[in-house]
Amino acid sequence: MSEVNEKVKKVRPNRQPMPIQDAHDRIRNFNEVAIGYSEEQALLEASRCLDCKKPLCIDGCPVDVDIPGFIKLITQKEYQQAINKIKEKNNLPAICGRVCPQESQCEKLCILGKKALPVAIGRLERFVADWDLANGHNQAEKAAASGKKIAVVGSGPSGLTAAADLAKLGHEVTVMEALHIPGGVMVYGIPEFRLPKSIVQHEIKNIQNLGVKIACNQVVGKINTVDELLERGYDAVFIGTGAGLPYFMDIPGENLNGVYSANEFLTRVNLMKAYQFPQYLTPVRIGKRVAVIGAGNVAMDSARTPLRLGTEESYIVYRRSENEMPARLEEIEHAREEGVQFKLLTSPIEIIGDENGWVKGMICQQYELGEPDESGRRRPIPIKGSEYELQVDTIIMAIGQGPNPLVPQTTPDLQINSHGNIVAEENTGLTSKPGVFAGGDIVTGAATVIQAMGAGKKAANAIHKYLTEKSG
Amino acid sequence: MFKITKKKILAQSIKLIEVLAPEIATKGQAGQFVILRIDENGERIPLTLADFNRQEGTITLIYQEVGRTTAELGRLEPGDYILDLVGPLGKPSEIEKYGTVICVGGGVGVAPIYPITRALSGADNHIISIIGARSNKHLILAEEMETVSEKLYIATDDGTEGQKGFVTDILKQLIDSKMQIDLVVAIGPLVMMKAVSQLTRPYNIKTIVSLNPIMVDGTGMCGACRVAVGQETKFACVDGPEFDGHQVNWSVAEIRARMFAEEEQLAMKGCNSGGDCHCQK
Ligand SMILES: Cc1cc2nc3c(=O)[nH]c(=O)nc-3n(C[C@H](O)[C@H](O)[C@H](O)COP(=O)(O)OP(=O)(O)OC[C@H]3O[C@@H](n4cnc5c(N)ncnc54)[C@H](O)[C@@H]3O)c2cc1C
Ligand SMILES: Cc1cc2nc3c(=O)[nH]c(=O)nc-3n(C[C@H](O)[C@H](O)[C@H](O)COP(=O)(O)OP(=O)(O)OC[C@H]3O[C@@H](n4cnc5c(N)ncnc54)[C@H](O)[C@@H]3O)c2cc1C
Ligand code: SF4
Ligand code: SF4
Ligand code: FES
Numbered sequence: 001m002s003e004v005n006e007k008v009k010k011v012r013p014n015r016q017p018m019p020i021q022d023a024h025d026r027i028r029n030f031n032e033v034a035i036g037y038s039e040e041q042a043l044l045e046a047s048r049c050l051d052c053k054k055p056l057c058i059d060g061c062p063v064d065v066d067i068p069g070f071i072k073l074i075t076q077k078e079y080q081q082a083i084n085k086i087k088e089k090n091n092l093p094a095i096c097g098r099v100c101p102q103e104s105q106c107e108k109l110c111i112l113g114k115k116a117l118p119v120a121i122g123r124l125e126r127f128v129a130d131w132d133l134a135n136g137h138n139q140a141e142k143a144a145a146s147g148k149k150i151a152v153v154g155s156g157p158s159g160l161t162a163a164a165d166l167a168k169l170g171h172e173v174t175v176m177e178a179l180h181i182p183g184g185v186m187v188y189g190i191p192e193f194r195l196p197k198s199i200v201q202h203e204i205k206n207i208q209n210l211g212v213k214i215a216c217n218q219v220v221g222k223i224n225t226v227d228e229l230l231e232r233g234y235d236a237v238f239i240g241t242g243a244g245l246p247y248f249m250d251i252p253g254e255n256l257n258g259v260y261s262a263n264e265f266l267t268r269v270n271l272m273k274a275y276q277f278p279q280y281l282t283p284v285r286i287g288k289r290v291a292v293i294g295a296g297n298v299a300m301d302s303a304r305t306p307l308r309l310g311t312e313e314s315y316i317v318y319r320r321s322e323n324e325m326p327a328r329l330e331e332i333e334h335a336r337e338e339g340v341q342f343k344l345l346t347s348p349i350e351i352i353g354d355e356n357g358w359v360k361g362m363i364c365q366q367y368e369l370g371e372p373d374e375s376g377r378r379r380p381i382p383i384k385g386s387e388y389e390l391q392v393d394t395i396i397m398a399i400g401q402g403p404n405p406l407v408p409q410t411t412p413d414l415q416i417n418s419h420g421n422i423v424a425e426e427n428t429g430l431t432s433k434p435g436v437f438a439g440g441d442i443v444t445g446a447a448t449v450i451q452a453m454g455a456g457k458k459a460a461n462a463i464h465k466y467l468t469e470k471s472g
Numbered sequence: 473m474f475k476i477t478k479k480k481i482l483a484q485s486i487k488l489i490e491v492l493a494p495e496i497a498t499k500g501q502a503g504q505f506v507i508l509r510i511d512e513n514g515e516r517i518p519l520t521l522a523d524f525n526r527q528e529g530t531i532t533l534i535y536q537e538v539g540r541t542t543a544e545l546g547r548l549e550p551g552d553y554i555l556d557l558v559g560p561l562g563k564p565s566e567i568e569k570y571g572t573v574i575c576v577g578g579g580v581g582v583a584p585i586y587p588i589t590r591a592l593s594g595a596d597n598h599i600i601s602i603i604g605a606r607s608n609k610h611l612i613l614a615e616e617m618e619t620v621s622e623k624l625y626i627a628t629d630d631g632t633e634g635q636k637g638f639v640t641d642i643l644k645q646l647i648d649s650k651m652q653i654d655l656v657v658a659i660g661p662l663v664m665m666k667a668v669s670q671l672t673r674p675y676n677i678k679t680i681v682s683l684n685p686i687m688v689d690g691t692g693m694c695g696a697c698r699v700a701v702g703q704e705t706k707f708a709c710v711d712g713p714e715f716d717g718h719q720v721n722w723s724v725a726e727i728r729a730r731m732f733a734e735e736e737q738l739a740m741k742g743c744n745s746g747g748d749c750h751c752q753k
Binding site: 178179180188216217218219222223224244245246248254255256257258260261263264267268272273277278279280281282283285356357404405406 | 495496499509513514515516540541555556557558559560561688689690691692693694695696698700705710723724727728730731732734735736738739
């Protein structure tokens with residue numbers, strides 16, 4: 001162990017900072033906030049990795065990317081090989097490099113983190129993936145055609161990953177997507193300034209190049225049920241329909257004009273490009289003072305977007321304290337730099353409207369933290385008599401999402417739990433229904449891109465095994 | 473891409489198109505709707521399935537030009553394409569044998585009431601229909617409604633066809649005549665559906681209305697379409713669009729329909745002035 005400590009001490013140089021657009025400029029545009037490493041920075045950062053014999057970092061990655069392996073290839077400037085190495089495990093590196101919560105995954109376990117700052121694994125992954133987008137040659141290997149057909153329901157990260165892996169194994173895959181563009185939350189939820197849509201499109205094209213067909217405008221359960229897909233010649237079905245059901249708080253005034261779910265607000269802006277209204281015809285109406293309820297990634301995105309649409313004050317209203325905020329650290333920092341104001345230990349109890357039915361304010365109550373609850377976080381307790389009115393004209397509810405019920409409702413023998421999530425085996429995605437697998441947010445509840453991808457990968461392997469055994 | 477195979481002008485600013493969409497034509501049922509997006513820059517707008525031809529694989533949409541998107545749709549001709557079309561969405565109407573059913577359609581609302589009336593008639597109900605419009609120039613589908621109803625009444629605001637006045641005037645006369653009414657289905661402008669529901673409530677006549685709030689995805693993902701029904705908030709795209717008219721909170725529905733009134737006017741004007749919309753930036 002002391003040998004490692006010696007090595008850690010010797011590590012030079014310091015962790016390379018991510019170049020970012022200045023906060024003052026960036027709140028006037030939708031361009032990406034983080035600009036990405038230069039080659040020089042990437043080489044310096046890559047040289048910090050100790051190439052550990054027992055790399056702890058890999059344990060933190062839900063899809064087991066060979067982290068020291070690809071970083072070493074960077075130090076040798078073998079970028080094509082580096083990207084190939086990442087892609088052995090991760091089909092969407094340009095996306096994960098940008099949106100993975102690295103501080104609670106791979107980088108959390110990096111040995112350097114014990115004495116200094118961990119290797120910037122995510123930023124290096126992004127560097128290689130961006131190099132690949134600009135210069136790479138993609139020739140993923142494909143097994144011989146198996147003659148098996150698989151339907152993938154939903155084109156979020158879980159569905160796309162399952163589809164890509166199954167196509168590589170020689171199966172014929174069709175992805176069915178309810179919206180008019182594939183990508184799931186990566187296109188309708190996460191904003192352009194964090195994840196440029198061109199990158200998502202590029203990654204999707206790579207998956208199509210593997211032979212995956214993507215059929216948009218297909219709401220499974222309405223146009224075809226899972227049973228009908230199985231009857232019509234699909235040998236297996238993977239369900240990755242996500243957690244797309246927005247929760248509201250059930251407080252008075254929630255149906256007033258000016259109250260959006262985060263999903264509605266972000267969908268209007270990202271998927272429908274309302275920030276370019278009226279060239280794009282979908283409107284979004286954002287007032288001068290916006291309150292976003294919640295403090296996860298969805299809330300940060302919902303609070304940062306209005307500033308770019310010209311709002312004057314943007315508040316995060318959260319009933320716990322700073323320590324409990326579930327968003328990625330980087331997003332919280334960026335939000336703060338951009339001028340988002342945090343009203344912590346605060347929660348609305350009523351929304352007030354004007355005579356035209358528009359929001360004009362919100363009665364807030366203040367909280368203090370009590371004993372830890374079942375989630376291990378300290379329970380917020382309302383303080384009597386602390387109510388006050390916060391003047392806002394737009395409110396965005398970002399308090400979480402539930403599973404989309406359309407598929408479970410129309411698939412009677414699919415077991416769901418009390419929250420409405422599909423019950424599926426963690427290592428295989430196997431559901432209660434033969435031939436039907438599921439993964440991603442529809443199984444776990446709202447989680448992360450990389451976890452959804454991990455679930456898609458495991459299910460792809462299990463589906464392959466199921467099909468081989470069935471025909472064998 | 474979805475091809476328009478037929479187009480017909482039904483009345484002033486009300487048009488009918490048939491669109492080739494075999495899967496939707498096979499699956500669609502009375503009471504359901506589709507969401508379409510004309511082109512890359514387009515808004516997603518919901519339109520009811522006014523009819524479907526399962527043999528030819530076409531669906532019929534009937535729409536009134538009220539704003540930018542419906543006006544653009546009005547300019548498309550047979551042979552032109554719509555970029556995106558998704559459906560069938562929403563719950564189908566509950567078609568069973570109720571007894572005597574009064575089907576009330578107002579304005580472009582006659583389009584969605586037609587397939588429901590036909591289905592109810594096919595389920596052995598006695599059908600009396602009441603359709604209305606501002607004037608005979610705006611009246612649609614009178615012949616079609618006649619063929620699926622035992623009796624058809626017409627009301628126009630200006631008396632240019634049928635009885636002068638509102639559809640509710642005729643409904644009131646029928647109620648006053650003490651005839652047995654088992655169900656009223658009413659589709660049309662919010663004010664009309666509200667008036668019908670208020671009229672039938674004291675008599676305890678079950679009344680179904682079809683709400684048309686602003687929608688985005690149509691799959692239950694965004695909550696834009698929320699409506700207040702009884703003590704609950706419902707998403708019209710997945711829980712509806714049909715609801716018990718006596719339970720609907722009409723003032724919430726009316727307010728929410730106006731959410732984007734200013735933007736809708738802006739979109740109509742097009743934008744070449746560089747205003748608040750930031751589009752010139
Ligand atoms: C605003 C926002 C910000 C986020 N930020 C981050 C972040 O920074 N980092 C991170 O790791 N995670 C983030 N997440 C979470 C992450 O995006 C999700 O965990 C992940 O996308 C889940 O993937 P999925 O494949 O399960 O489903 P989704 O991405 O939700 O995709 C599901 C797809 O299925 C489609 N679908 C649903 N029902 C049907 C049906 N019946 N028929 C056909 N298609 C259907 C949907 O339209 C959708 O396209 C964020 C989420 C949001 C909403
Ligand atoms: C389930 C359902 C079924 C419908 N069926 C029909 C039909 O068969 N025929 C028909 O003529 N109309 C129908 N409508 C209404 C139709 O969707 C709107 O008229 C259309 O969206 C107007 O778009 P616009 O750009 O032309 O007008 P805009 O200028 O955008 O709006 C004009 C009016 O339409 C409403 N509206 C605007 N955007 C939407 C939207 N995305 N969703 C719903 N309403 C909106 C506004 O409240 C406003 O009152 C239906 C609506 C719903 C929800
Ligand atoms: S995929 Fe995510 S968790 Fe895995 S190495 Fe890359 S950034 Fe880290
Ligand atoms: S990233 Fe960190 S834990 Fe992983 S191999 Fe390099 S130094 Fe070791
Ligand atoms: S239209 Fe989005 S939930 Fe109904």
